[in-house]
Structure formats: structure tokens, C-alpha cells
Amino acid sequence: MSTLAQGKADLERASTAQKVADMLRERVLDGELAPGLRLSEEAIGGALGVSRNTLREAFRLLTRDRLLVHEHSRGVFVRRPSGDDVRDLYAARRVIECGALRLWNDVTEAQREAVRAPVRQAVARAEKNDWTRAGQANIQFHRAIVGLARSTRLSDESDRLFAELMLAFRVAQEINDFYQTYVPWNRRIVELLNNGAVDQAVDQLLEYFDAAEQDLVGRLEAE
Amino acid sequence: MSTLAQGKADLERASTAQKVADMLRERVLDGELAPGLRLSEEAIGGALGVSRNTLREAFRLLTRDRLLVHEHSRGVFVRRPSGDDVRDLYAARRVIECGALRLWNDVTEAQREAVRAPVRQAVARAEKNDWTRAGQANIQFHRAIVGLARSTRLSDESDRLFAELMLAFRVAQEINDFYQTYVPWNRRIVELLNNGAVDQAVDQLLEYFDAAEQDLVGRLEAE
DNA sequence: ATCGTGGGATTGTTGAACGATTCTACGATA
DNA sequence: TATCGTAGAATCGTTCAACAATCCCACGAT
Incomplete structure (x- = not known):
């Protein structure tokens, strides 16, 4: 029973964007990416080996979680709560x-x-x-x-x-x-x-x- | 004063994806797009004149708002609450x-x-x-x-x-x-x-x- | 010291491409 | 007749390349 649920969880595996978002979330929460830091699309995308489009989807997810803030035409930053x-x-x-x-x-x-x-x-x-x-x-x-x-x-x-x-x-x-x-x-x-x-x-x-x-x-x- | 705030709101205008998401949100909430309906990327994107990538960002926003549900490799659907x-x-x-x-x-x-x-x-x-x-x-x-x-x-x-x-x-x-x-x-x-x-x-x-x-x-x- | 004014870098959006997945319809088998 | 399997079409997931729009920074003019 639990193996079935497990297998289903594997089948419904996350998309690339989802996985990238999860990875970035960890990095943000453990402080590796400090609050206020700007996340360059090119740098991060290159390091992770994903395209800009996919990376931007990941950014959207984390922005919705309020871990990142998005500023138009300026990029995304790790949130710095006031x-x-x-x-x-x-x-x-x-x-x-x-x-x-x-x-x-x-x-x-x-x-x-x-x-x-x-x-x-x-x-x-x-x-x-x-x-x-x-x-x-x-x-x-x-x-x-x-x-x-x-x-x-x-x-x-x-x-x-x-x-x-x-x-x-x-x-x-x-x-x-x-x-x-x-x-x-x-x-x-x-x-x-x-x-x-x-x-x-x-x-x-x-x-x-x-x-x-x-x-x-x-x-x-x-x- | 309020006109200034208004102008600022206009300046910080939403991205294309945001505007598309707002339009779709209205259509969903007023029932024009009925619960359970599948939203084809090509059809919607063509009708609205935006690229698939931009449309997908709009879908992500609405999925996060729980108005749409995303099924892997099948597309997005208007949510049908159980x-x-x-x-x-x-x-x-x-x-x-x-x-x-x-x-x-x-x-x-x-x-x-x-x-x-x-x-x-x-x-x-x-x-x-x-x-x-x-x-x-x-x-x-x-x-x-x-x-x-x-x-x-x-x-x-x-x-x-x-x-x-x-x-x-x-x-x-x-x-x-x-x-x-x-x-x-x-x-x-x-x-x-x-x-x-x-x-x-x-x-x-x-x-x-x-x-x-x-x-x-x-x-x-x-x- | 302040104010334009460029060039360079980064983001916003598009369009095309191709593998992967799902759906559909048709025909084979029992 | 009903079930099953399979081929083909349609759609999604992801990438790549390109260009316009925007922002940042440094340089020079007033």
C-alpha cells in the first residue's frame, strides 16, 4: 500500500522547474543565498544547466512563496523581510x-x-x-x-x-x-x-x- | 497625492504574463471559462496574441491561486472544486x-x-x-x-x-x-x-x- | 556638484524546434 | 461483441537563439 503511494509519488514527479525551485528554496533557507542577493538568470541557469525559460518558471514559484521578490526589468532578489x-x-x-x-x-x-x-x-x-x-x-x-x-x-x-x-x-x-x-x-x-x-x-x-x-x-x- | 499613487501603480504595471493572468482570472470567475474546461496553450495563446512561454507563466500564476489545476503533459484545466x-x-x-x-x-x-x-x-x-x-x-x-x-x-x-x-x-x-x-x-x-x-x-x-x-x-x- | 548622455549588461518576449507524453481511432484477437 | 494492443496525431515540456526594452554605470558637459 505504502509502496504504491510511493510509486505514484515518483510517477507524478516534479517538472524541471519544480525541481530547480526546490533546490533554490533549500539554498535560500539555509542561508547560502543571502537575503538581498540578486539572482542572475544567466549565472544560475548556467550553473544548473537549465534554460532561462525554465529557470524563470522556478523563480515564479519561489516569488509566489515570497522567498524571492521580482522587480520589473531588474531581476529577482532573495527577499529581505522588513x-x-x-x-x-x-x-x-x-x-x-x-x-x-x-x-x-x-x-x-x-x-x-x-x-x-x-x-x-x-x-x-x-x-x-x-x-x-x-x-x-x-x-x-x-x-x-x-x-x-x-x-x-x-x-x-x-x-x-x-x-x-x-x-x-x-x-x-x-x-x-x-x-x-x-x-x-x-x-x-x-x-x-x-x-x-x-x-x-x-x-x-x-x-x-x-x-x-x-x-x-x-x-x-x-x- | 492619490493621483501620484495611481500613476505609480500604472508605471509598475504588470508584465504581459500578469496581464494575461488577470484577464483569464476574470473569465474564470465570471463563468465564461467553465470549471473542468481544458485550456489549450495554442488556442488561448493564439487568441490572445502571446507566445506559449508567456502564456505558461500566466498559467503558473493562476495555478498558484488555485483557479487552474495543472496535470503533467496533459495541460491546465479550470479547477472544479470537490x-x-x-x-x-x-x-x-x-x-x-x-x-x-x-x-x-x-x-x-x-x-x-x-x-x-x-x-x-x-x-x-x-x-x-x-x-x-x-x-x-x-x-x-x-x-x-x-x-x-x-x-x-x-x-x-x-x-x-x-x-x-x-x-x-x-x-x-x-x-x-x-x-x-x-x-x-x-x-x-x-x-x-x-x-x-x-x-x-x-x-x-x-x-x-x-x-x-x-x-x-x-x-x-x-x- | 549636478545633470544629461552614451555604451554595456540584463531582462522581457517571441518564435521555432524536437523529444516525450497523452489521446484517439482503428483493427486484431478471443 | 468486448477487450486489448498499436500506430498516428495532437499536445505538452524544454531548450535555444534572437531582438527590443529597460536598467546600470561611467564619463564628460555645464
């Missing part, structure tokens, strides 16, 4: 994640466990000072919160928001610093949820967003 | 709009008025049996609710959800029928908001979503 972008981003997250978290009592146990597990993982990794992977667990935590809503459209959009936020973190050079404070915060949220105090958990999540936004915006607008 | 799509759509709307509506007491008076006005408009148009434009006012109502969050990202995504929902309405041939029931519903919601009963307004909104989803899914899965 303070206003971050405020916009957190306004969206507040609505989506708090709204989804309020569904806590209406969802399956499997969904609830998907929220708890990443927090345990983040705690364990934080104790080992593995902040990179602790950060990944944090994202999983928030993805699972959105997942409570059971809407692929909402989850997909949230993934785009998370990716954009990663860029903002990079610009603010805040990859590891801030992660130390959110771990206990998430722990508290899960604790409140387990005690049935959903409203208080939502309040905690809101406070977390306030703190994170303020910190990030501050660093972004400092320069 | 019952599952509608369920997914409403799950997202529940989270977004209810979450945004809870901000009622934290926003400016101008934002609140932007929510009330479309309802008055819808009532007036409904009395004149102008259901098409009453439906447009309804969408404005829901757009304004999302606007309470003050996030362009959230508003943009919601616009995509609304557009997709319009397609579902078309498939269900429910353009005008259902509109008669939501007008009084929206009226009640605004009344509750004006009385400061935000939580009850959210509950009413949820019930409205339940009813609308059930009705739409029922018609969609009937065929």
Missing part, C-alpha cells in the same frame, strides 16, 4: 494559530499528540545545546498547531509564513539566541492544554507572539 | 475569520465600519432582488472581517479562498439561491457586534459556516 513584513507575518500567525489552538477539544488524540511531541523533542535537544534542531522541532510544534484545523490550504499558507520568518531570523542574526526562551514557553502552553485550560494556553501563545515579534522587529529596525 | 475541497476551504475560513472577528474590540472604528457597511449594502440590494451585487457585498463583508487582522498576507490568502469558493458555487449552481439566507444572518452578526457580544457573534459566524458548508457539499456530492 520590520513591517514581520509585523504582518505575526498578525497572520496570531489569527491562524490562536484560532486553530482553540479547536483543541474538538480534534483527535493523534492530532493533540502531534502538538505535544515536538515540544518534548525541543526540550531534549535544547538540553544537548543542539539549537539548530531544537529550532526545527519548534517549527514542527507550530505546524502541528495549525494542523489542528485540518485544512491543507491553511497549513500550506502557514508553511510559507514560516519560511518567510526564517529569512527574517537570518537577517536579524537571531538564529540561536532567541530559541532559548521559547522552549519553556512552549512547555507551559502544552501543560495548560493538558490541564484543559485552552483559553489560558491561547493567552500564553499570544504573549509569546508579542515577545517574539517585538524582539525580531527591534533587531530588524536597529540596523 | 466536496473535500469545500470542506478544506471552510475549515480554513472558520479559523481565519473567527480569529479575526475576535479582534473586534481591538481595532479602529474605521475597520469596524468597513465590516458594517457591506451588510447594509447587501440588505438594500437584496430588497431590490439584485442578488448578483448582493453577493458581491457579502464577499466585501467577509473581506472586511479578515481585514480586522491587518495582515496583507492573511487578506491575500483569503481572497484566494474566496475566489476558489466562487468556483464551487458555480459548480453547485448555487449562485443566487443561497444568498437569500445569509443576508439576515450577517445582519444578526453585526447587531451582536454592536451590542458588544463578540463571542456570540463568533458563534453565529460559525453556525453560518456550518450551514453554508453543509449545503454546498451536499449539492456538490449529489451529482
Whole structure:
């Protein structure tokens, strides 16, 4: 059964543009292509061995994901989120994640466990000072919160928001610093949820967003 | 001042692909291009006088907006939303709009008025049996609710959800029928908001979503 | 120091080309 | 008669080459 699904996934393999977009997405998210950098069609296309047309399709995909920005007749650039972008981003997250978290009592146990597990993982990794992977667990935590809503459209959009936020973190050079404070915060949220105090958990999540936004915006607008 | 902004908007005019995409979007939304229809690259490109490459970029844009679906080596088709799509759509709307509506007491008076006005408009148009434009006012109502969050990202995504929902309405041939029931519903919601009963307004909104989803899914899965 | 004004580089769009994939219709086989 | 397989037509995926439009930069004029 799973082999069938696997085979189908292979059959419906991505187009060249899709594959190029995936590769570029990784490079952007891991910082190899720094925010603000201009991506030359000729240089990238030559390096990857694809034609300009195909490359431009890949650019369109990433532009739609807000990882790249397109300026007419000037080219595409790796996005450099501004303070206003971050405020916009957190306004969206507040609505989506708090709204989804309020569904806590209406969802399956499997969904609830998907929220708890990443927090345990983040705690364990934080104790080992593995902040990179602790950060990944944090994202999983928030993805699972959105997942409570059971809407692929909402989850997909949230993934785009998370990716954009990663860029903002990079610009603010805040990859590891801030992660130390959110771990206990998430722990508290899960604790409140387990005690049935959903409203208080939502309040905690809101406070977390306030703190994170303020910190990030501050660093972004400092320069 | 506004003329300057207007001029700037004109200067930063869309690319050819963007303009083609806008034109096709209209045709899809007003039903001229029916759900399920296949869009031939050659036919459309020839009729519009643009090259295949440019047209394909336009298709990509609309695919990203979920108005078209792309099938490898088969072409692009006007999306035909399924019952599952509608369920997914409403799950997202529940989270977004209810979450945004809870901000009622934290926003400016101008934002609140932007929510009330479309309802008055819808009532007036409904009395004149102008259901098409009453439906447009309804969408404005829901757009304004999302606007309470003050996030362009959230508003943009919601616009995509609304557009997709319009397609579902078309498939269900429910353009005008259902509109008669939501007008009084929206009226009640605004009344509750004006009385400061935000939580009850959210509950009413949820019930409205339940009813609308059930009705739409029922018609969609009937065929 | 500011303001044209070029040349050079890059993007925007087109058209043609060819392999790969899908669709269609026809005929073979049971 | 119904199913299956196959050849041919139509369409898509991708590349390449070309040229106009636009932007960037440096140089010189005022």
C-alpha cells in the first residue's frame, strides 16, 4: 500500500522547474543565498544547466512563496523581510494559530499528540545545546498547531509564513539566541492544554507572539 | 497625492504574463471559462496574441491561486472544486475569520465600519432582488472581517479562498439561491457586534459556516 | 556638484524546434 | 461483441537563439 503511494509519488514527479525551485528554496533557507542577493538568470541557469525559460518558471514559484521578490526589468532578489513584513507575518500567525489552538477539544488524540511531541523533542535537544534542531522541532510544534484545523490550504499558507520568518531570523542574526526562551514557553502552553485550560494556553501563545515579534522587529529596525 | 499613487501603480504595471493572468482570472470567475474546461496553450495563446512561454507563466500564476489545476503533459484545466475541497476551504475560513472577528474590540472604528457597511449594502440590494451585487457585498463583508487582522498576507490568502469558493458555487449552481439566507444572518452578526457580544457573534459566524458548508457539499456530492 | 548622455549588461518576449507524453481511432484477437 | 494492443496525431515540456526594452554605470558637459 505504502509502496504504491510511493510509486505514484515518483510517477507524478516534479517538472524541471519544480525541481530547480526546490533546490533554490533549500539554498535560500539555509542561508547560502543571502537575503538581498540578486539572482542572475544567466549565472544560475548556467550553473544548473537549465534554460532561462525554465529557470524563470522556478523563480515564479519561489516569488509566489515570497522567498524571492521580482522587480520589473531588474531581476529577482532573495527577499529581505522588513520590520513591517514581520509585523504582518505575526498578525497572520496570531489569527491562524490562536484560532486553530482553540479547536483543541474538538480534534483527535493523534492530532493533540502531534502538538505535544515536538515540544518534548525541543526540550531534549535544547538540553544537548543542539539549537539548530531544537529550532526545527519548534517549527514542527507550530505546524502541528495549525494542523489542528485540518485544512491543507491553511497549513500550506502557514508553511510559507514560516519560511518567510526564517529569512527574517537570518537577517536579524537571531538564529540561536532567541530559541532559548521559547522552549519553556512552549512547555507551559502544552501543560495548560493538558490541564484543559485552552483559553489560558491561547493567552500564553499570544504573549509569546508579542515577545517574539517585538524582539525580531527591534533587531530588524536597529540596523 | 492619490493621483501620484495611481500613476505609480500604472508605471509598475504588470508584465504581459500578469496581464494575461488577470484577464483569464476574470473569465474564470465570471463563468465564461467553465470549471473542468481544458485550456489549450495554442488556442488561448493564439487568441490572445502571446507566445506559449508567456502564456505558461500566466498559467503558473493562476495555478498558484488555485483557479487552474495543472496535470503533467496533459495541460491546465479550470479547477472544479470537490466536496473535500469545500470542506478544506471552510475549515480554513472558520479559523481565519473567527480569529479575526475576535479582534473586534481591538481595532479602529474605521475597520469596524468597513465590516458594517457591506451588510447594509447587501440588505438594500437584496430588497431590490439584485442578488448578483448582493453577493458581491457579502464577499466585501467577509473581506472586511479578515481585514480586522491587518495582515496583507492573511487578506491575500483569503481572497484566494474566496475566489476558489466562487468556483464551487458555480459548480453547485448555487449562485443566487443561497444568498437569500445569509443576508439576515450577517445582519444578526453585526447587531451582536454592536451590542458588544463578540463571542456570540463568533458563534453565529460559525453556525453560518456550518450551514453554508453543509449545503454546498451536499449539492456538490449529489451529482 | 549636478545633470544629461552614451555604451554595456540584463531582462522581457517571441518564435521555432524536437523529444516525450497523452489521446484517439482503428483493427486484431478471443 | 468486448477487450486489448498499436500506430498516428495532437499536445505538452524544454531548450535555444534572437531582438527590443529597460536598467546600470561611467564619463564628460555645464
